[in-house]
Amino acid sequence: MSFPMQDEWYPVAMLSDLHRQGRDTLLLGQPIHAARDPNGIPIVTTQNGQHLVTIERFGHLWTSLGTPRKDLFSIPEADQPGRTLVDVGVVRVKCSPLRAVENFLDIAHFPFVHTDILGAEPHTEVENYQVEIREDSDEVWATKVKFFQPQAAKSAEGGITTDYMYRVPLPTCSVLYKTCPPRPAEWDVICLFVQPLTEELCDVWPWMALFDDETPLTDMIHFQQLIFLQDRSILENQLPRRLPLDPGMEVPTRADMTSVAYRRWLKRHNFTYGAQLVAK
Amino acid sequence: MSMPATAWWTPVALSADVPPRMVIPATLPVGPIAVWRSQSGQVTANHDRCPHRGMRLSHGFVRGEKLSCIYHGWSFGKEGGCTAIPAHPKVTPPASIHCGVMPTVEQDGLIWVASAQPDTAPPVFDQYQPLRMLNFCACIDRIKTVCDASSRDPATDTYVTATLAGFVTRLIVTPLNETETNVFILVSPDLSTDQKIAISRAAEVLRNLCERPSPEGQQT
Amino acid sequence: MKLYDYVLSPSCYKVRLLAALTDTTLTLRPVDFHPGKEHQSPELLTLNPAGSIPILEDGLLVLTESSAILTFIAAQNAPQWLGQDTPQMAAYVQQWLSFSHRLTTTLGSARLIEMLHGHGDLAALQHQGIAALRELEAALVQQHMKGATYLAADRMTIADIACFPYAALAPDGSVSLDPYPKIRLWMRAIRAQPGFIEMPGIHRLHELSNDPLETTNQ
Numbered sequence: 001m002s003f004p005m006q007d008e009w010y011p012v013a014m015l016s017d018l019h020r021q022g023r024d025t026l027l028l029g030q031p032i033h034a035a036r037d038p039n040g041i042p043i044v045t046t047q048n049g050q051h052l053v054t055i056e057r058f059g060h061l062w063t064s065l066g067t068p069r070k071d072l073f074s075i076p077e078a079d080q081p082g083r084t085l086v087d088v089g090v091v092r093v094k095c096s097p098l099r100a101v102e103n104f105l106d107i108a109h110f111p112f113v114h115t116d117i118l119g120a121e122p123h124t125e126v127e128n129y130q131v132e133i134r135e136d137s138d139e140v141w142a143t144k145v146k147f148f149q150p151q152a153a154k155s156a157e158g159g160i161t162t163d164y165m166y167r168v169p170l171p172t173c174s175v176l177y178k179t180c181p182p183r184p185a186e187w188d189v190i191c192l193f194v195q196p197l198t199e200e201l202c203d204v205w206p207w208m209a210l211f212d213d214e215t216p217l218t219d220m221i222h223f224q225q226l227i228f229l230q231d232r233s234i235l236e237n238q239l240p241r242r243l244p245l246d247p248g249m250e251v252p253t254r255a256d257m258t259s260v261a262y263r264r265w266l267k268r269h270n271f272t273y274g275a276q277l278v279a280k
Numbered sequence: 281m282s283m284p285a286t287a288w289w290t291p292v293a294l295s296a297d298v299p300p301r302m303v304i305p306a307t308l309p310v311g312p313i314a315v316w317r318s319q320s321g322q323v324t325a326n327h328d329r330c331p332h333r334g335m336r337l338s339h340g341f342v343r344g345e346k347l348s349c350i351y352h353g354w355s356f357g358k359e360g361g362c363t364a365i366p367a368h369p370k371v372t373p374p375a376s377i378h379c380g381v382m383p384t385v386e387q388d389g390l391i392w393v394a395s396a397q398p399d400t401a402p403p404v405f406d407q408y409q410p411l412r413m414l415n416f417c418a419c420i421d422r423i424k425t426v427c428d429a430s431s432r433d434p435a436t437d438t439y440v441t442a443t444l445a446g447f448v449t450r451l452i453v454t455p456l457n458e459t460e461t462n463v464f465i466l467v468s469p470d471l472s473t474d475q476k477i478a479i480s481r482a483a484e485v486l487r488n489l490c491e492r493p494s495p496e497g498q499q500t
Numbered sequence: 501m502k503l504y505d506y507v508l509s510p511s512c513y514k515v516r517l518l519a520a521l522t523d524t525t526l527t528l529r530p531v532d533f534h535p536g537k538e539h540q541s542p543e544l545l546t547l548n549p550a551g552s553i554p555i556l557e558d559g560l561l562v563l564t565e566s567s568a569i570l571t572f573i574a575a576q577n578a579p580q581w582l583g584q585d586t587p588q589m590a591a592y593v594q595q596w597l598s599f600s601h602r603l604t605t606t607l608g609s610a611r612l613i614e615m616l617h618g619h620g621d622l623a624a625l626q627h628q629g630i631a632a633l634r635e636l637e638a639a640l641v642q643q644h645m646k647g648a649t650y651l652a653a654d655r656m657t658i659a660d661i662a663c664f665p666y667a668a669l670a671p672d673g674s675v676s677l678d679p680y681p682k683i684r685l686w687m688r689a690i691r692a693q694p695g696f697i698e699m700p701g702i703h704r705l706h707e708l709s710n711d712p713l714e715t716t717n718q
Contacts, residue, residue: 017535089535092615094674108367112353115704122712124353124366203617218532222507225534229508229700232615233671234351238334239312251331251377255367297681301707302688305678341706344714350703355711364713412641415679462679473645480641484634 004270006066008170011193011205013061014087018042026197027065028273034061058207059087060193073139073169077177078189078209086217088206088224095235096274097172097196098243098266100204103231104174104192105166105258107147113230116150120159123148126255133265140168140265142258153188154215154223156181166258171271172196183211190224199274200241204228242276249276287383287396289403291452291464294410295389298323303347305338307456310395313382314338318345324358325393327380331362337379390452390464403439408450408466411476414483416461418490420453423461426490427451444482447475463487501526501573504544504555506533508616510608510665511566512554513699518570518661520697522578534616567597570658583657592652596659602632603666610673611666622674629675633683636667640682649689656693664690669701 010027013034022035032052034044044052044063055062055072062072078085093100103109108126110119129145145164152162165177165187172194177187189209194202206224244250245267252260266275292306292315303316305328312328314337326347328336335351342348346355346363353366354377362377385392385402389410392402416423427442440451444465452464465483467476503519505512505528519526531553532538540551548555548564556563556572563569574581583593606629612618613625639651648654651663668687670677677683690696691705698704 014535087535090617092617094614108352111366112350112706113703115698115706121353121366121709122369124712125369126367216530218530218536218538221532221536222530226507226700230703233339233701233703234335236671237336237339239329239336240334244334250333253332253365253368293681297685299685304681304684307678343707343711346711348706350706353706355713364711366713369713413681476645477642480638480645484638 003273005171005196005273007064007068008172008271009055009062009064009068009072010170010172011060011195012044012063013042014090014205015042015056015059015061016087018061025195025203026201027063028196029198030065032063034063058191058193059085060205060207073173075175075189075191075209077187080186080209083189083209083211084213084217084220086208086210086220086224088208088221088228091204091206091225091228091232092197093202093204093232093235094200095202095238096200096242097194097202098271098274099235099238099241100194100202101168101172101174101192102243102259102262103235104176105142105168105262106256107145107164108255109234110147110149113234114227118149118152118227119147120150128254129257131257131261133261133268137169140166140258140261142166142261145258152179153181153210153212154219155210155212168262168265171266171269171273172202180211182214186211196274240276242274245272245275245277287394287398289385289392289394289398289401290454291390291402291462292325292393293391294413294464295323295386295391296410297413298391301342303338303340303342305336306393307462308382308393308395312336312338313393314340314347315384315391315393316342316347318342318358320345322358323384323386323391325382325384325391326356326360327382329379330354331377331379405450405466407468409469411449411465411467412480412483414463414465414487415456416463416487416490417459418461418487419459420455420461423451423453423463423490426486442486444486445475445478447471447479449479502529502557503527503569504529504531504547504553504557506531506539506553508700509533509553510611510669510699511552511604513665513702514566514661515554515556515569515573516699517665517697518573518581518658521656521661521693521695522573522581523695524573524577567600567658567662570597570661574658581656581658581661583652583659585653589653589657593657593659596651597662599632599635600659600662600666603629603636603663606632607666607670607673607675610675611669612673614673626673626675629670629673633667633670633675633677633680636663637680637683640686644682644685649686651686656690660686660690665699665702672701 031047037043042061052063111121111124131142143165149162150159162179167175174192176190180186180188191207193205196202245263298317300317300319303314306313306315313325314328315325317323328338330349332354339350340348348355355364356379357363360379360381362373365373383394383397388405427440442451450466454462503526539553556569584590606625609620610625613622650656650660652659
């Protein structure tokens with residue numbers, strides 16, 4: 001049986017932690033093995049020995065069970081010289097891969113889940129921002145997103161209003177562009193790469209490309225792990241566990257425009273692995 | 281799992297285990313619920329699901345007379361209506377945003393909840409005092425067998441008499457699913473602390489007995 | 501005092517939490533535990549051959565067990581946290597410090613498997629973790645009957661700090677805390693302490709701060 005999400009790219013390993021013995025894992029419910037061959041070349045094989053397509057990019061090994069329609073997306077900003085590339089490391093979450101991405105696109109939860117770091121009462125208001133599905137690239141974009149943050153990044157001193165742009169180039173990947181405190185003219189790049197193990201279980205591989213010469217690498221990793229692990233207890237307690245794509249099951253507001261566009265885009269492409277289509 | 285034909289009261293917690301400004305998770309035959317006590321002391325039970333993004337409200341927080349979701353801070357009053365959406369502080373939430381509230385009664389130190397209004401009140405246990413609630417990984421029939429079926433209250437399936445540490449106690453047994461049962465232990469109100477502790481320990485032993493495979497080899 | 505620290509480690513959090521509650525200043529030295537496995541690096545193994553964190557360094561003193569670190573900080577800065585008022589209290593504290601290791605090896609191991617790709621027999625660890633939680637609940641029931649909220653006394657001691665994080669994070673290892681009302685009350689009392697700090701998976705009590713919307717409406 002084939003389904004549209006089979007033909008998309010997914011992260012399955014961190015390149016810096018991929019060895020000969022490799023790792024047994026799942027992709028869209030199918031057992032796969034990711035490893036390096038004797039020449040150090042990353043390979044991904046299925047249970048019946050079939051070799052899957054691979055790409056090495058953004059610190060991770062990417063693969064697909066089917067035939068990708070296009071090359072893995074690029075992040076031109078991440079190639080700028082002077083950025084620190086940060087492999088944050090894998091975190092397993094018992095949730096729908098689509099719920100994990102949707103949470104990443106949300107800012108309204110900052111004051112309650114990332115209190116005194118990414119948000120704080122009384123600064124809870126989400127101002128209007130712009131959302132579009134870009135037809136040329138077939139990506140979801142949210143721009144002109146602003147939010148007040150007590151400590152936006154490890155390099156931030158005190159509270160600032162932070163600007164954001166969100167981008168969804170693949171059903172289980174999102175790229176966040178965020179005010180870069182040491183270089184106001186540039187954007188920090190923070191990515192959430194989600195490997196869908198099953199419809200209700202995922203491995204999440206956060207990755208960052210930051211301008212920050214001051215903060216030690218370990219501090220950057222810890223900061224991002226702190227943030228993402230605060231989300232984990234939310235993600236594992238949403239009902240239904242799968243993302244409802246049909247309206248009526250959940251109530252969005254203006255603050256959720258990105259999530260609404262993401263759900264619409266998923267439905268348009270039949271990206272429904274991890275989704276709930278009719279209210280059960 | 282079969283549903284009761286008519287709505288009936290389920291004990292979900294000891295009153296003492298839900299102090300003011302606290303929310304706890306509980307389970308009814310129809311699904312998970314959030315039980316909370318407001319600052320003024322009133323107990324409310326909601327579906328354990330925020331209508332916004334499905335987050336369990338039992339992970340939330342109580343301020344004043346409202347229950348708020350931990351995810352985005354949406355607040356709900358005792359009637360279940362949404363009273364505030366922090367992302368839009370100047371907007372009055374439409375009345376359509378609502379989180380279902382269930383009938384709740386607090387009586388004799390226990391909190392009872394029903395999925396719909398039952399015809400009668402919860403049973404009265406005014407000769408007793410609730411001691412504690414334990415979760416047994418055993419079905420009701422197994423618990424009754426271990427407690428000695430001959431002492432079972434013939435009027436109903438829900439109560440069992442058990443002798444613990446030499447004292448006669450009443451157990452309210454409430455199935456959570458096929459394999460798990462909540463057991464509320466009721467004791468005489470004039471016991472000493474040492475006697476209560478002895479009963480509490482005996483209840484742990486009873487649980488161990490109930491969770492062992494039954495002699496016939498049936499898994500409980 | 502220098503703490504070799506990992507932001508997701510409940511054992512490191514114990515030390516940070518006690519320091520926060522007792523106004524103790526710690527210098528944090530972040531360790532890239534995951535994904536970098538820095539605790540297995542030569543530098544860290546020189547300090548602690550067991551290859552674990554936390555490690556506390558104070559001059560020439562090096563401590564590598566969280567219970568010992570809690571004891572050291574309390575003895576230096578807040579002796580009442582040692583719980584030595586009576587022989588019974590002192591013994592209770594020791595009992596719970598020992599017990600806390602069971603929480604670490606059961607619930608903590610289940611958490612590493614479920615969260616960070618650790619290895620082990622998950623079902624067995626969860627089963628043993630539930631047994632430990634039931635003992636904790638039973639003990640807190642008894643304490644409540646005697647009028648106490650905490651494990652060893654009617655106030656917090658290092659026994660509570662030692663047991664709190666792995667119990668509170670049981671859901672990270674897919675062990676539910678729903679069946680334990682007295683553990684819930686105990687955790688809430690700890691979270692309500694002035695100076696309490698959180699860690700991922702253990703939220704602060706938002707009910708302790710005022711509702712800003714209520715305030716502006718008045």
